[in-house]
Structure formats: structure tokens, C-alpha cells
Amino acid sequence: MSQFIVGLTGGIGSGKTTVANLFAAQGIDIIDADIIAREVVAPSSEGLNEIVNHFGTEVLLDKGGLDRQALREKIFRNPEERQWLNQCLHPKIRQRMIELVKKSSSIYTLLVVPLLFENGLDSLVDRTLVIDITEEQQVNRTAHRDNSSTEIIKNIIKSQMSRDDRLSKADDVISNQGERQQLEQAVIALHRKYLTLSEKS
Known part of the structure; x- marks a missing residue:
């Protein structure tokens, strides 16, 4: 595959879909593993x-x-x-x-994969982007979104790669712990970076 591919990942409840939609708004094709x-x-x-x-x-x-x-x-x-x-x-x-x-x-493609590193799918991409939030935020956001019990959410988090390991493997990181406007600005900055990298590849 000669096309420049960015692998987007993050733990449960981190906001992967929200971020992917912001890249889609910039005209980027999204391929969602889910x-x-x-x-x-x-x-x-x-x-x-x-x-x-x-x-x-x-x-x-x-x-x-x-x-x-x-x-x-x-x-x-x-x-x-x-x-x-x-x-x-x-x-x-x-x-x-x-x-x-x-x-x-599109000039580059975004691959959205929750278990990008765990399943070795980072081998398919040129660059990795991790969406990062605290474990406490993961539990709160997922419980609010899915009406799941805290026990099930914590078990899912345990089954995924630890936050530190995920961050250590990331080429780029977006913190999704602040306001929506900050998130949008972070996506636009990375979009420009990926356009430049795509042209060089």
C-alpha cells in the first residue's frame, strides 16, 4: 500500500469517533475497524x-x-x-x-482501530495517533454513553493495553481532556502535519 496511512487508536471512551469525525470534516477518508x-x-x-x-x-x-x-x-x-x-x-x-x-x-487515510497495537495492526500504518484521557474519564464517559456497569468497563480497560504503554508507542498524541475547541485545533494542526508527510512519502 503506497498511500500514507495514519492509525488512530485509544482506550474505550477516549473519543476516537469524535476525533475521526473531525478529520473526516477535513475531507479525509475514514476506515473504522468497529x-x-x-x-x-x-x-x-x-x-x-x-x-x-x-x-x-x-x-x-x-x-x-x-x-x-x-x-x-x-x-x-x-x-x-x-x-x-x-x-x-x-x-x-x-x-x-x-x-x-x-x-x-483522500491524500492520506485514517484507520480507526481500538486495538491497533494489541492486534499488531500498527504494521499497516505509517504513523500512529493516540487519543488520550485518564482512566477515571474513560469509566465516567463510557458509563454515561453505554449505561454499562463500572465493573464491566474496568474489565474492558484491563483487557486493553495500559495507558502508559499506548502512549509510549504513539507517534502523535491528542489529549481529549479539555474543551471541544482545543480538540478541533489539535486535529487541524495534525491534519496539516499529515498533509506534509503525505506529500513527502
């Missing part, structure tokens, strides 16, 4: 068929779609099942990402 992850388990997809063959029909909704809550409960306390699911879906997600990057027409 959206692709839903596509690869859509009804009648190969991914969904493999999941049903492995876990049984109790992970299906009445209309034939994936019951995410039922699946989450099956893998939440079982690392081996979680590993099986990752090995099933990650190659499909990665392949679809590569296909979409090739179709991208």
Missing part, C-alpha cells in the same frame, strides 16, 4: 456462520443476526473462547481494511 467488525458478522456472512458452528444458535437473535450480548457473555470469562473468536475474525477484518485503503481517494 464498522468492519460488524460487517464481517452480518447475517449470512462467513464470519457469522463460523461463530454459530462454534458456539451454537444461542448466540443468534430471533431474526438471525448476532446476539452480541450473548456472545460477550460466552467469551467474557473465557480467554480461550475469546482467543478463538479473535483468530476467526481478525484476518477477515484486516483483509477488508486493506481492500478499503486501496479504494481510498
Whole structure:
């Protein structure tokens, strides 16, 4: 892939979608791993068929779609099942990402991947951007957004790379702990930087 690619990541509740939308407003193509992850388990997809063959029909909704809550409960306390699911879906997600990057027409492309470093997908990008907030903010924002329990959110945070490790791997960092205006200014500054880097690559 000759195109300049920026990998955007951050812990749960850090504001990845908000930041991605600000880059999109600058005319940049966004490829979101979460959206692709839903596509690869859509009804009648190969991914969904493999999941049903492995876990049984109790992970299906009445209309034939994936019951995410039922699946989450099956893998939440079982690392081996979680590993099986990752090995099933990650190659499909990665392949679809590569296909979409090739179709991208903006001067650089933003790849939004929650587990960019954990799943080794930083190997696909030229530069990494981490959206950073405190763990306390992660818990508060996610609880407000998803109505999830604090226990579940903290378990998700524990399953992700630590804040310090993530920051140590980042080429660029945006702090999302302040006002919206500061966030917009940070995105515009990085957008200009990425335009320059794209032209050089």
C-alpha cells in the first residue's frame, strides 16, 4: 500500500469517533475497524456462520443476526473462547481494511482501530495517533454513553493495553481532556502535519 496511512487508536471512551469525525470534516477518508467488525458478522456472512458452528444458535437473535450480548457473555470469562473468536475474525477484518485503503481517494487515510497495537495492526500504518484521557474519564464517559456497569468497563480497560504503554508507542498524541475547541485545533494542526508527510512519502 503506497498511500500514507495514519492509525488512530485509544482506550474505550477516549473519543476516537469524535476525533475521526473531525478529520473526516477535513475531507479525509475514514476506515473504522468497529464498522468492519460488524460487517464481517452480518447475517449470512462467513464470519457469522463460523461463530454459530462454534458456539451454537444461542448466540443468534430471533431474526438471525448476532446476539452480541450473548456472545460477550460466552467469551467474557473465557480467554480461550475469546482467543478463538479473535483468530476467526481478525484476518477477515484486516483483509477488508486493506481492500478499503486501496479504494481510498483522500491524500492520506485514517484507520480507526481500538486495538491497533494489541492486534499488531500498527504494521499497516505509517504513523500512529493516540487519543488520550485518564482512566477515571474513560469509566465516567463510557458509563454515561453505554449505561454499562463500572465493573464491566474496568474489565474492558484491563483487557486493553495500559495507558502508559499506548502512549509510549504513539507517534502523535491528542489529549481529549479539555474543551471541544482545543480538540478541533489539535486535529487541524495534525491534519496539516499529515498533509506534509503525505506529500513527502
